[in-house]
Amino acid sequence: xxxxxxxxxxxxxxxxxxxxxxxxxxxxxxxxxxxxxxxxxxxxxxxxxxxxxxxxxxxxxxxxxxxxxxxxxxxxxxxxxxxxxxxxxxxxxxxxxxxxxxxxxxxxxxxxxxx
Amino acid sequence: xxxxxxxxxxxxxxxxxxxxxxxxxxxxxxxxxxxxxxxxxxxxxxxxxxxxxxxxxxxxxxxxxxxxxxxxxxxxxxxxxxxxxxxxxxxxxxxxxxxxxxxxxxxxxxxxxxx
Numbered sequence: 001x002x003x004x005x006x007x008x009x010x011x012x013x014x015x016x017x018x019x020x021x022x023x024x025x026x027x028x029x030x031x032x033x034x035x036x037x038x039x040x041x042x043x044x045x046x047x048x049x050x051x052x053x054x055x056x057x058x059x060x061x062x063x064x065x066x067x068x069x070x071x072x073x074x075x076x077x078x079x080x081x082x083x084x085x086x087x088x089x090x091x092x093x094x095x096x097x098x099x100x101x102x103x104x105x106x107x108x109x110x111x112x113x114x115x
Numbered sequence: 116x117x118x119x120x121x122x123x124x125x126x127x128x129x130x131x132x133x134x135x136x137x138x139x140x141x142x143x144x145x146x147x148x149x150x151x152x153x154x155x156x157x158x159x160x161x162x163x164x165x166x167x168x169x170x171x172x173x174x175x176x177x178x179x180x181x182x183x184x185x186x187x188x189x190x191x192x193x194x195x196x197x198x199x200x201x202x203x204x205x206x207x208x209x210x211x212x213x214x215x216x217x218x219x220x221x222x223x224x225x226x227x228x229x230x
Contacts, residue, residue, distance in 0.1 A: 043221040046221075108157070
């Protein structure tokens with residue numbers, strides 16, 4: 001079965017330090033991968049996606065993600081964290097077996113950036 | 116450009132009552148999706164419309180849930196009768212036409228509490 005795992009419920013980072021939010025996936029075939037962020041009382045906002053090409057994908061707000069096929073991972077990264085990055089982050093993969101654009105999400109990782 | 120909107124933002128109902136959630140997608144988006152996040156777990160797919168047609172409703176929990184998209188514009192999701200386990204946040208998303216892997220744009224969600 002296709003699935004997405006976010007192994008950390010919460011990640012704590014000091015402002016200015018680099019951050020990583022982990023995601024691993026299990027799919028048949030080539031994955032289409034996404035990261036979304038949810039700020040308090042807001043909907044999910046698209047950050048970035050990997051479809052094909054360069055393994056390092058750059059997205060909104062200075063975030064980037066690295067696709068690693070051998071490790072089946074798509075970790076979200078940012079060189080220097082801001083307090084305003086504190087939010088809930090979701091990794092998702094397109095459900096290839098299901099067809100079309102149905103997304104399978106991980107459980108989410110809460111990022112807390114401390115001043 | 117207006118984003119995806121959902122109404123109401125919150126709903127608190129008694130077990131056995133009926134609730135109808137509404138979603139207005141981004142204008143021109145043929146694809147409309149409903150997802151649900153229960154008790155801090157992963158966001159799960161419910162169903163997918165292409166215009167007014169149900170493309171995939173494999174995620175609908177049971178026949179107490181009824182989704183419609185008359186005229187291919189806004190969509191409603193009715194729960195009748197509601198049960199305690201239906202509590203959660205219901206997200207709506209829309210995307211452009213199929214054929215390419217377009218990101219989905221999410222609404223702010225409706226938080227449903229069934230007492």
